[in-house]
Amino acid sequence: MNKRLHCVRCLYSVFHPLGLVLDDEGVCSGCRIHEEKDTLDWGVRWKKLEDLVSPYKVESGRTYDCIVPVTGGNDSHFIVHTVKNRLGLNPLLVTYNKYFNTPLGIRNLANLRIKFNCDIVVQNVNPMAVRNITRTTLRELGSMYWPCLAGQTVFAVQTAVRYKVPLIIWGAHQGLEQVGMFSHEHEVEMTRRYRKDHDLMGKEADDLLSIFDTLSEDDVWQYRYPDDADLASVGVRGIYLGNYVRWDPKAQHEEMVRQYDYQGATFGRTFDTYDHVDCYNFMDVHDHIKYLKHGYAKVTDHACREIRHGRLTREQALALVRHHEAQPMSHLDKFCDWLGVDARALAFIFNQHRNPKVWQEIAPGEWCRQPGSDFTQGDTPRLADSGFLGFEAHALLQRDKPDAYVTVGKGYPL
Structure with a gap:
C-alpha cells in the first residue's frame, strides 16, 4: 500500500x-x-470553444452575448480580452463588491471596463448584512470570506436570469487546476452543487439561518442561487475558458501588463504579484485562517502551479513556502475595525478552527505543528539560494494605506 x-x-x-x-x-x-x-491539441480545443459560443452571438448587437464575472485582480483582464477580442462576443461584466477593496483593485477594475469598453453591473449588498454574515461564518465555518465567495459565484447567475442572457463565461476551474478533479476533456461547467460543496463549504445562504443565531431573511436573501425553473427558462450555463485555452496565469498576467496596463502588487505571504491584488484580506487575514485550518497557505498553491509549469524546482518552491507562509498579517487592524471586534477575540475564534491534525497546543495560546504534519521541515535551501526571480510588481499595494477599506471608487488615477 x-x-x-x-x-x-x-x-x-x-x-x-x-x-x-x-x-x-x-x-x-x-x-x-x-x-x-x-x-492536448489546443487549436482543436479553441475551435470547439468557437463552435460552442457561436449560437449565443446576438446578430443585432443590441443586447449582450454573455455574462463575464470580473474583479480588480486575478484573471479578469485576460478573460475579457479572450471573450471580446478573440471570440468577438459582447459581454456584460458583473462584479460583487467585497468591501475589502484596495485602491489598486479599484483602479484595475476601472482600467478593465475602460480599456475593453464594456458595460458593468456592480452588486453592493447592504454592508450591515455582510458584516452580520461574516460574524456567523467566522464562528461556524472559520471563514471570513464566505460572503465574498457566495456573492462572486451567485451574482453572475442571478444577472443571467434577470437579463435573460444564458451564457456565463468563467476563467479556470479551481478543482481541475489544483487537484485534477476533472480532465480538460470532460469540459465540466459551473454547477450549484460544486459551488455549495467547495466554494461555500457545504453551506447555502439559507443554511446559515438558525434560532441560535441573529441572522435574518434580510441578511441572506441576495445570496440565494436562482431556482431550477428560472435557470431552465433562460437556459443558463456557465463554461470555463480553462477547458479550451492552455491556462497559465503568470504568462497571461504578463501579457495583460504589456497590452492593457494591468498592475500587480507585492505581498508578504506569497511571491506571486498578480493574484488577488484587489483585496486587503485575501492574501492576509483570509490566508492566515487558511493556514490554520488546512496547514498550508496560498503561497503553496502558487508554488505548486509554478512547479507544474516548470518555472520552479521543488526545492526552490519549498524555500519560498517556508519564507512566506508564516509571515505576519499586515491588515488585521482594518478587519477588526470593520467587523467591530477586538483582535484578541478574533484570535480566539481563529484558534477554534485550528486543524488538530496539524496543530498542537503546547501552552495556553501557544501552538506548534503536530509531528509529521509539516512537509517543509528538513533540509531545504534558503530563500536567497532559490534563484527564483520570476515575478515583478508593477504597482505597490502599499502605495496608499488608508485606515479603512475602499468601499467604492472610480479608480483613476492611482
Whole structure:
C-alpha cells in the first residue's frame, strides 16, 4: 500500500480540502491532469470553444452575448480580452463588491471596463448584512470570506436570469487546476452543487439561518442561487475558458501588463504579484485562517502551479513556502475595525478552527505543528539560494494605506 502523504512533484498532500489522490509513482492527480496541457491539441480545443459560443452571438448587437464575472485582480483582464477580442462576443461584466477593496483593485477594475469598453453591473449588498454574515461564518465555518465567495459565484447567475442572457463565461476551474478533479476533456461547467460543496463549504445562504443565531431573511436573501425553473427558462450555463485555452496565469498576467496596463502588487505571504491584488484580506487575514485550518497557505498553491509549469524546482518552491507562509498579517487592524471586534477575540475564534491534525497546543495560546504534519521541515535551501526571480510588481499595494477599506471608487488615477 502507498504510504505517501505528499506528491513527489509538487507540494500538495492527500489532505487537500478539494480532494487529491496519489498514483503508484507518488504523483498527485493535479500534476497528472496538468500534463494534459502539454499533450492536448489546443487549436482543436479553441475551435470547439468557437463552435460552442457561436449560437449565443446576438446578430443585432443590441443586447449582450454573455455574462463575464470580473474583479480588480486575478484573471479578469485576460478573460475579457479572450471573450471580446478573440471570440468577438459582447459581454456584460458583473462584479460583487467585497468591501475589502484596495485602491489598486479599484483602479484595475476601472482600467478593465475602460480599456475593453464594456458595460458593468456592480452588486453592493447592504454592508450591515455582510458584516452580520461574516460574524456567523467566522464562528461556524472559520471563514471570513464566505460572503465574498457566495456573492462572486451567485451574482453572475442571478444577472443571467434577470437579463435573460444564458451564457456565463468563467476563467479556470479551481478543482481541475489544483487537484485534477476533472480532465480538460470532460469540459465540466459551473454547477450549484460544486459551488455549495467547495466554494461555500457545504453551506447555502439559507443554511446559515438558525434560532441560535441573529441572522435574518434580510441578511441572506441576495445570496440565494436562482431556482431550477428560472435557470431552465433562460437556459443558463456557465463554461470555463480553462477547458479550451492552455491556462497559465503568470504568462497571461504578463501579457495583460504589456497590452492593457494591468498592475500587480507585492505581498508578504506569497511571491506571486498578480493574484488577488484587489483585496486587503485575501492574501492576509483570509490566508492566515487558511493556514490554520488546512496547514498550508496560498503561497503553496502558487508554488505548486509554478512547479507544474516548470518555472520552479521543488526545492526552490519549498524555500519560498517556508519564507512566506508564516509571515505576519499586515491588515488585521482594518478587519477588526470593520467587523467591530477586538483582535484578541478574533484570535480566539481563529484558534477554534485550528486543524488538530496539524496543530498542537503546547501552552495556553501557544501552538506548534503536530509531528509529521509539516512537509517543509528538513533540509531545504534558503530563500536567497532559490534563484527564483520570476515575478515583478508593477504597482505597490502599499502605495496608499488608508485606515479603512475602499468601499467604492472610480479608480483613476492611482
